[in-house]
Amino acid sequence: MAASFDTHVSPAPPGGLPAALWLYRFDGEGCAHALDAASTGLGALGAPDAGWHWVHLDLSDVRSAQVVACLPIPDDARETLLSPDSHVNLQREGRAIHGAFVDWVHQRGVDLAAEGQLRGDDGIGWLHFAMTEHLLVTARRQALRSVEAARRALIAGAPAETPVRLLELVASRFADTVERSSDGLSTRLDRIEDRVLADSIGEERRDLAQLRHQTVRLHRPLTAMRRVLKPFEQRHAGDADDELLSAIARLNQRFDDLDGDVGTLQERARLLQDEVAAKLAERTNRHLYVLSMITALLLPPSLVAGLFGMNLPGLPFAHSSHGLAFALLLGVASSALVYGLLRRMGVARST
Template sequence: MVEPGNNEPLIFGFGFDEAGVAHPLTWDDVLEDGWANYKRAWLHLDRHSAQAQGWLYRRSGLEKLVVQALLQEETRPRAARHGKGYLINLRGPNLNEGALTEDLVTLRMWASEDLLITLRARPVRSASDVRKLVEEGEIPTSTGALVSAIADRLTDRMETALDEFDDEADKYEDELLDSKTKLDRSLLPEFRRRILQVRRHITPQREALNTLVRDGAQSGLFTDHDLLYLREATDRMTRLTEMLETIRERASVLYEEAIQEGTEETNRRLFVLAILSAIFLPISFVTGLFGVNLGGIPGAASPGAFVVLVVGLAVSVVGTLALLRWQRWI
């Protein structure tokens, strides 16, 4: 399902009647306060839209502090009780075309009994997933049920993204162990950076979900069924946090092993050069000595002197190899 572009303030919206039936809302309905005629409403807005920002400040009925929190540029996952509602920020993997998965997208929410407002700057597929469930009538339409469903879908998407990280770590391990494959060590620091980028938001997201589970029952916004979904999402997020930490440690070990392998390869090459230098050092000395253009060189007038010299050099090479072997250097 394709979402409208950034110039559309309302990406989608629903009004829910007393029976919980969803009725689509337009931006005109929002401007004319038509959403207030329903028992509750869900408005999914584009955070970058000037019209949406103006409505939030002037017509939504939210406190200025809440609106500022919803519209601020830099956020971390959190869940905070504010009056009769919750201010919630959650993140999910960026699954948009051409984007990096680890460049997480943010979904900001204001959740109260009669109104759920969600805002995004870039498309969030988890919100579209829940929208589809609402349109098909496969989900309760209370605010708590919608929030818990969104959290559940965000966790689903995050699991898929981290499974890809785990598969990538497996691939690097296989390449490191396979003697026929040359692992590009320059990929590992970038891999670690991507992991840390996701890890920076995973831990606070787990705490945000914990807050909803801990305080949700007292607020009356979440039913036991909603809390069950939130608790499951929290447990899965805890597992993902541990999984991400394991992947990070694996990446560190892989990098250290790759560096050690490179160092060992360099040492082997230096050792070969040292052995060759030791073998040819006596030869170089003798040939250098006999190569001077001065009188008195032994054998200069003898036709068999060259053969004797070559045999002597061969004996020197064999003797040097025997000495190195005896010393267990080769």
């Protein structure tokens, strides 16, 4: 089907696609074939007889604007690709789709196969994209984890029959990272919970605070994706046979499940943090109780010692050879008397 949008294409820049990080052509079976972006002309992009193409642009390259201006996509899609906006959006214009998805910033030198979970310094990035039947254009300002993971999957032989399938693959890689990170946080939370139940509390308050912070980092991008994808699916619910709507429905279901898992982690961490605070408060109260009891028991002997320490005439036992023993017995008797009174009042209860 021919595209129903108006594309005013500027003259092609010399030297192919100078701002493209990579360019792939996909055959009828969805297999990716790498092309030289520097020598490939723009005329081949979007041509039905040449399969379909994926162009990935670096927006930090000033030449990317010139390349975007030459692409056979709607003007609104060009604006989306070059927009500095940092929020999730998804728009449909005839047969063209454009928008921005959230993703994790990819740290250089990190092995994606070995490092599936998020690290403490992994930030949020934004993937801008425009898509037609035979062309997918993605653009970013920072290296993105899910895009790199999807590219490596394609190189390894994963098929992508259509641009929609590739976009779903990228979003699925984002969900994979969230799922693995959520599983890792759940394991950490289980270990903390075991220590709390064993009453072996050390750095649990700090660990729980870090864990809750990481769950918030997972929850926010999931909420942003769900806030856009779900209304999009509802607005176009009548297009049941549309490939994009089927992909959006699958992503919505997965994001809903992941958000529920992250929400459960947040609730568990909050309840466990409350329990740790209660146990620490109980431990503090126990220590204060012991200190109060010691103070109460030592106060009468201190009074006796202070009394006999006065250098005044008429002190009892002053001229007795057993005066010290009598004074000590009096101090012990006064402590015993106070302890007995506290027991009768219910203060000296067992802990």
